[in-house]
Amino acid sequence: MGKKLELITQELQTFIEAQKIFFVATAMREGTVNLSPKGMDSFRILGPNRVMWLNLTGSGNETATHLLESDRITVMFCAFEGKPLILRLYGTAKTYHQRDAEWDEYISLFPNLEGARQLIDIQVNIVQTSCGMAVPFMDYNREREELNTWAKKKGVEGITEYWQQKNTKSFDGFETGIFN
Template sequence: MVKYYPSLNENHIDFITSQPLFFVASAPWAGEHINVSPKGHPSRTFSILGPNTVAYLDATGSGCETISHVYENGRVTVMFCSFGPSPQIMRLFCKGRVVEKWDQYYQELRAKMATENGGEVDVTGARAIIVLKIKKVQTSCGFGVPMINNDKNAPLEGTGDAVTLVEHDEDTTANEDWKPRETMDTWARKMLEKQELMDYQKMSNHQSLDGLPGLLSARRALDQNLAIEDTKAWFQKVSRQQDAVFFGIGLGVLLMIVLSLVGVLSIRPLFLYHFLNYQRRQIGVPEESVHKSEL
C-alpha cells in the first residue's frame, strides 16, 4: 500500500541506511532523455542531514545528466528498494542544488556529511555534492523487486507459481550479500595520478545529452562564455516548449482583442477593423476609416 509522508522518520532512516545502493532519477524541462543512475557505496557517499535534507557525493562519470538537470530545474527523485526478505520501495521527491568541488561550501558540507555518517565520506574523483530538499516521501510494497537468496536449496513459500506473502523481520544483514566494486575508485585514482581527470571532465561532463550546460568547472576549463552558453540553453529550452509558446501568444492576442472591444486599448489590429466594419455594415452604420484611428 502506498503511503506518503512530509519528511523522513526513524523507520525511514533505518531503511535507507541498511540498503547497499540507491537510484537517482532526473529529467530536463523539455528534451528526449530522462536519466536514471544507480549509486553504490551509500555508507560513504549518502548522508541524511535532517528530516527533509539529504546529500550525496557525486563521482566523476561518463556523463553529467543529473548535474545538468539539477542546474536547470532542480527536480530529483531518489529511490531505495529492499532486496532482502522485507520488501519495500522508498522514493524521495526532492528539489536539488549542485555544490561543486571548487565551491567554498563544499568542504564544510562534506565534513558535515562525515559527522552525520560517523565516518569518512569520500569517493575517489568526486566532482560535486548534490544537496536535496525533500518535498515528499513515498513508501510502497516492493513486492515486484527480486530477493537475493543465498540458500539456493531453500524452498519458496507457497505452491506452484503462487508465492504467499509472509511477514518478515527487518533484514539488516542485506549489505553482507553485496560486494562493492573497486573499479571506479581504481580508474579515478589512475586518472588523478596522470593528471587527466579534468581533461576527461572537459570532454564528458560539460553538457548533457540534450545539450544543457553541465559541470561548471569543466565549462570554465573549456573557456566557455558562460553567459552566452546559458542564454543559448534558455532559448533551446523555450524552443522545445512550442505548445506553451503558441498558447501564450494566442492568449496575448485574445486579451488584446477583448481589451480593444471594451475600449480599454486604443491599439487595434487591422483585422479587427475589418471585423468591426463588417458589423457596422450589417446594422447600417458608416464604416470607420483605418487612417482616422490610432494604430
C-alpha cells in the same frame, strides 16, 4: 501498502542507511529523463527533510545539467533483502562543486572517494513508500573497486581532463556547469 509522508522517519532512515544501492532521477523540461543507479558510501541523511549525495565521476553528467534548468529530483531505494519496501524521496536539489564553499563544509561527511565530482543537496518535500512486493530478492556481494582504481590511476589532473572531455555537456548537448 503505500504511504505519503512529510519527512523521513527514524524507521525509514534506518532502512536507507542499510541500502547498498539507490537510484536518482532528474529531467529537464525537454529531452531525456535520466535515471541512474548509485552506490558506494555516497548518501547521507542530514535531517528529516534533507539528504545529500556525493556524485562521483562518470561517463556523463546528466544530473548536474538537469538541475541547472529544473531543480526537481527523485531518489528511490528498494529492499532487495528482508521486508519488501520501495521508498521514494521527492524534492528539489542544489549542486555544489569543489569551488563552492559548501563543498568544504560537507565533503567531510563522506569517505575520501577518488573522482568525487559534485555534492547534491536535496530538500525532501515528499516521502513516499510503496509495497515493493514485486522487487526480487538479491544478495549483496561487495562494492566494485573499478571506479576508485580508475580514478586513482588518472589522478587529479587526469580526472580534470576527463571532465573537460566527457562531463561539460549532457547527453542532449547542454552545459553541465562543472567548470563555471
